[in-house]
Amino acid sequence: PLDVAVEDMKKNNYNSYFKKAGQKIVDLNNQAVDVGVSAAVKVEIPESWANAVDAPAQEIEATPFVKEIVLPMDRQQGDKLPISVFQKHGVLDGTWENGTSAYSKRGVATMVPKWDGSACIQCNRCAATCPHAAIRPVLLTEEEKANVPASFETVPAKGLGKDAPAYSYRMQISPYDCLGCGVCLTACPAKGALTMTPFDDMKPEQENFDKVAMNEAYLKKDVISDKNMKSVQFAKPYFQFSAACAGCAETTYIKLVSQLVGDRMYIG
Ligand code: SF4
Ligand code: SF4
Incomplete structure (x- = not known):
């Protein structure tokens, strides 16, 4: 009561x-308690919600493991999965396919960062500090630029070293993976380069992230190095989209280690 x-x-x-x-x-x-009680507002739920039905599940490109185990679990239907499906995928011992978090899009942030290439100094600090690997720098050649969506706007890349080719640069956000923690904005030294923007306005950016930023064919091995924080941020993070709390200070480092040695790393 x-x-x-x-x-x-x-x-x-x-x-x-x-x-x-x-x-x-x-x-x-005590006053805070009283105000909390007196300011409570009753939210009326429309009666029609009692019979609400889920929209049909969208067909996505994914491995059989993701389709048959991960996605049903994401729909809170893990308890309906028969043992035989785990047996079929050889995971009765609790082993798990790698990279499945990329399919568990949550879209929980109400505000996500929007990038302004004209204000950005291309330091990659935002990508380095994002605990969820939800903002990534991308470099493209002129030829590649012709093949990406028109909304994938870029600026000439700078600060890559005197021998680097003339790449174009973009910092790409993943609205559905961002947790809205704002760590990237805190780390950004350039005024106006990142601005928190309503999620609904930023949703169309997801295609850019999925098709370009996640496409390993666009990784530039001639630029990626462990010499400095900027260069290593062009590498693929093998630890990505963790379900850590927004702004986690630990996953940032695990992500960085995976960028440095992730393709030959064992965790015990
Ligand atoms: S707001 Fe947080 S989760 Fe989103 S891109 Fe920035 S650092 Fe990453
Ligand atoms: S931290 Fe700011 S200035 Fe640096 S790359 Fe990110 S958006 Fe650009």
Whole structure:
């Protein structure tokens, strides 16, 4: 009951703050409880929602393992999977196919960063600090530019070294994988290069991410190196789209290790 909950919260305020901070702080916390109760708004749910039906599942290109195990689990139907399907895929011992998080698109961020190539100084700090590998630098040749979607706008690449070819550069966001933590904005030294933008406006960018930023054919091996943080960010992160909390400070480093040695790394 509400009155019991309010009484308990106020008792807790007293126990937590009276000795350390005095009655004034207890009173302020009690006021916060009262405001919380009086400002509650009842949300009316339309009756029609009782009979809401799911939209048909979209057919996607994925491995049989993803289609038969990962996607049903993402739809909260893991308990309906028969043992035989795990047997069929040889994963009764708990082993798991690599790279399946790329198919578990969540789209949970309400605001995601939008890139402005004219303000960006191409330091790649945003990509280096993103804990979820949801923002990535891409380099394209003139020929490749002709084959990517028109919305994949680029600027001339800079700071790649005097021997680097004349590539074009874009920092590409994945709206459906971004968790909206804002770590990339905090790390960005260039005013206006990244701006938090409503998710709905940014949804069309997903195609650019999936078709270009995720396409290994566009990785530039002549630029990727472990000499500095900028160069290593052009490498593929093997640890990507983790389900860590938004802004996790640990996955950033696991991702970086996977960019440095990921194609020959074992984790025990
Ligand atoms: S807001 Fe967070 S999750 Fe999204 S791209 Fe920036 S650092 Fe990554
Ligand atoms: S951190 Fe800012 S300036 Fe650096 S690459 Fe990212 S968007 Fe550009």
